[in-house]
Amino acid sequence: SFSRMRHFTTALTALVFAAAPLAAQQPSQYPTSWDPKLLERPDVKSAMAMLEKNFPQQLEEWVRLTEMPGKSGQEQARGAYVKAAFEKEGLKPTVDSIGNVVAVRKGTGGGPTIVIMAHMDVVFPNDTPRKVRRSGDTLFAPGVGDNTASVANMLATLRTMNATRFASKGDIIFIGTTQEELGLKGAEYWLRTNPRPDLLIVPDGAFGSVAYGALGIYWTKYVFTGPGAHTLASRGRPTPVRAVAAAIDRLYQLQFPALPDGAVMNIGQIHGGNIFNAVPQELYFTVDLRSSDPVLLDSLDRTITRVTQEVATEYKVGLRVEIEQKNQAGGTEKQLAGARAHPLVQTAVDINRALGISTGMPGAMEAVATGATDANPGVVRKIPSIAIGGSKANGAHQLTEYALASTALPSTKLLYLLTATFADGVKVVPPAKIVP
Known part of the structure; x- marks a missing residue:
């Protein structure tokens, strides 16, 4: 279930x-x-x-x-x-x-x-x-x-x-x-x-x-956006792909206690891009975050959003945060x-x-x-x-x-x-x- x-x-x-x-x-x-x-x-x-x-x-x-x-x-x-x-x-x-x-x-x-x-x-x-x-x-x-x-x-x-x-x-x-x-x-x-x-x-x-x-269950979608470009004009341009890759890497480096008293995080979906030969204008990943501890759950949720925003700024792309659900702990x-x-x-x-x-x-x-x-x-x-x-x-x-x-x-x-x-x-x- x-x-x-x-x-x-x-x-x-x-x-x-x-x-x-x-x-x-x-x-x-x-x-x-x-x-x-x-x-x-x-x-x-x-x-x-x-x-x-x-x-x-x-x-x-x-x-x-x-x-x-x-x-x-x-x-x-x-x-x-x-x-x-x-x-x-x-x-x-x-x-x-x-x-x-x-x-x-x-x-x-x-x-x-x-x-x-x-x-x-x-x-x-x-x-x-x-x-x-x-x-x-x-x-x-x-x-x-x-x-x-x-x-x-x-x-x-x-x-x-x-x-x-x-x-x-x-x-x-x-x-x-x-x-x-x-x-x-x-x-x-x-x-x-x-x-x-x-x-x-x-x-x-x-x-x-x-x-x-x-178990508190938070589902959040992080959507990175950019102007896009043809592959031939892509060199040096901002791309949501690098931002997504960097953000996911940093999120999996976060340290927190494991369940049952701590938390668990899973990135279950990565979607975006339509063709081989273009920089995608939009790319997203989803986070499934769970904890029985309401304080830890909210703290980690804020941390994940902050890290993701920092990456978007660093890679000069836009970020849209979409909250799918927040089932409380x-x-x-x-x-x-x-x-x-x-x-x-x-x-x-x-x-x-x-x-x-x-x-x-x-x-x-x-x-x-x-x-x-x-x-x-x-x-x-x-x-x-x-x-x-x-x-x-x-x-x-x-x-x-x-x-x-x-x-x-x-x-x-x-x-x-x-x-x-x-x-x-x-x-x-x-x-x-x-x-x-």
Whole structure:
């Protein structure tokens, strides 16, 4: 997803994993709302059995959705499917001006409003071959993991709630969001134009991890301009090409701490020029800058712009700075101590453990103070928000992407159990006393 844009990238996950102390899964120092007795409640037992029984149909729907076009900004086919599925479940979905498909499952009153967001878009052009290839438990297709699995998980959760007559005090709002891969635009729009929810749960991101932070993501285009010239008249004249080359070289010499506590910068595009035999009049490169630390993010952003402006002046060319987006950072792990202490985070960790999803993972990987999903705009607004993963997948944003089919079942159970836990309010089980 933006996700990996969004999502933790595989590299970031590996980095955090490598840095994490191999902590035993001892009793948590954080409050939780998880009660294992919930699994014995008749309606919940029935729901778990139903998810297992209906999983073959869920898998078929996952494949069907994956094979639909869904490029960011062109999600209409998937949106129409999700809308029809909501309608079939007796809800009255609406489609807002950015294309989000929104359906409210009304509560009886007096409970928290829980929003579940799964983004419908993928990064791939609509003419990309999307046929899913199966090999054992593995599904191969562009977009299969990021984030199509989660859309199917969300629909399965809704159907199961209805079939088991699940009752909640608060409203549960199901949203298929758009343009996540273009900067979380659908989620940002919905949160900006609707009443503030009490909890935000986003099935997306790394399988087994609970992301409660927000990686700030700044996208900027630096456009160098000049008068141009024929090659024969080019000697000694200013050229945007030399400025671009010098600027990129200097930017990659900048020194700053690495993620997860520092930042990462990538120059993802260089474009310009039309013919061999002329100095281009315009040339640009793009910068993708990310950090969880809002102070570091803004500081580096200013530094990058200053360095680029200095180069433009030195090489006597014009410079135009175009800001594509500025998704704000949620804060460092220390700054997010309050968010980590909200029971939503530890409850998700505890359910992951109960379902065996995070078995064998270091404790530091179970809850991470970063993220690049639709949960980000919730984190920035101080709404208790987490991303919980939708399947175990690899190769996001690549044609070679694949997902393990069976992992969508525990991911869906996690989504159901999380929602069921908080449907009537936030009950807090005090943290265990940690004995040194």
